[in-house]
Amino acid sequence: MxxxxxxxxxxxxxxxxxxxxxxxxxxxxxxxxxxxxxxxxxxxxxxxxxxxxxxxxxxxxxxxxxxxxxxxxxxxxxxxxxxxxxxxxxxxxxxxxxxxxxxxxxxxxxxxxxxxxxxxxxxxxPAVTRMVLGLVAPESVPRRRDAVERVARLAAREREVLELVAEGLSNAEIAGRAHMSEATVKTYVSRVLAKLACTNRVQAAMLARDARR
The missing domain is CATH 3.40.50.2300 (Response regulator)
Incomplete structure (x- = not known):
């Protein structure tokens, strides 16, 4: 227990x-x-x-x-x-x-x-993710380049899930938007975190944001 x-x-x-x-x-x-x-x-x-x-x-x-x-x-x-x-x-x-x-x-x-x-x-x-992303300042050019390179490792469906994570959506909300089960979303999120070498959703969301800048 x-x-x-x-x-x-x-x-x-x-x-x-x-x-x-x-x-x-x-x-x-x-x-x-x-x-x-x-x-x-x-x-x-x-x-x-x-x-x-x-x-x-x-x-x-x-x-x-x-x-x-x-x-x-x-x-x-x-x-x-x-x-x-x-x-x-x-x-x-x-x-x-x-x-x-x-x-x-x-x-x-x-x-x-x-x-x-x-x-x-x-x-x-998701609410905490959105809150933290609103605080963090944009990163330097080298950091942005690193973010772009790391996000490029992802397959198209993984990038879609990453973008939804960056919006601060929960797994249930991502499932609804991406038309997949919550279990599948959880698998995708774990895979995305591993490929990006991130330990949590906030780090992944910040990478996604930096890659877009």
Missing amino acids: TAVVIVDDEPLVVAGVRTVLEAAGIAVAATAHDGADAVALALAHRPDVALVDLHMPGMGGLEVVERLAAVSPGTRALVLTSFGDQENVLAAVEGGAAGFVLKTCAPEELVAAVRAVAAGEAYLS
């Missing part, structure tokens, strides 16, 4: 997240209301996933993500974020976070995100 530590300084958020996860059969090993406790609990319980709020008193979520990557690499960080927090999300990407979900997401998306991250996948909600 997947085990999770929930880290958020708002008790109501913790209670709500716990209820959603436990109803889906995901075990909540512990909860914490600040970053220091989160790291200690991760070391004590070795959960599969730490669900981390970026904004907490004392040790903030960014530092928690970095500390977990260093001292408990088996625990993958899934970040809870909100609109207007683009810079911190970008920093968390660089710090080693495995996924991001908005606090306003549906319960089903939260469960899917936890399961994906626990399985070793990266999870970025």
Whole structure:
């Protein structure tokens, strides 16, 4: 069974997240209301996933993500974020976070995100992808050239899926637009990430954007 530590300084958020996860059969090993406790609990319980709020008193979520990557690499960080927090999300990407979900997401998306991250996948909600792409500045000419060369590795159908990922669409939305099953979309997305040497959808979306400039 997947085990999770929930880290958020708002008790109501913790209670709500716990209820959603436990109803889906995901075990909540512990909860914490600040970053220091989160790291200690991760070391004590070795959960599969730490669900981390970026904004907490004392040790903030960014530092928690970095500390977990260093001292408990088996625990993958899934970040809870909100609109207007683009810079911190970008920093968390660089710090080693495995996924991001908005606090306003549906319960089903939260469960899917936890399961994906626990399985070793990266999870970025379409809304977070769009948010980060709106922040990142255009890249240099050499970076654009690299993006063009990497995107050129893809087959036509893979490029189509990449462009839809770059729009911030979910797998279900891509399936509807591209007239394929969600399982097929998932296969294509995994193949695209591998060919582009990207670890998550945001990186792939940024490459697609740079290749178009």
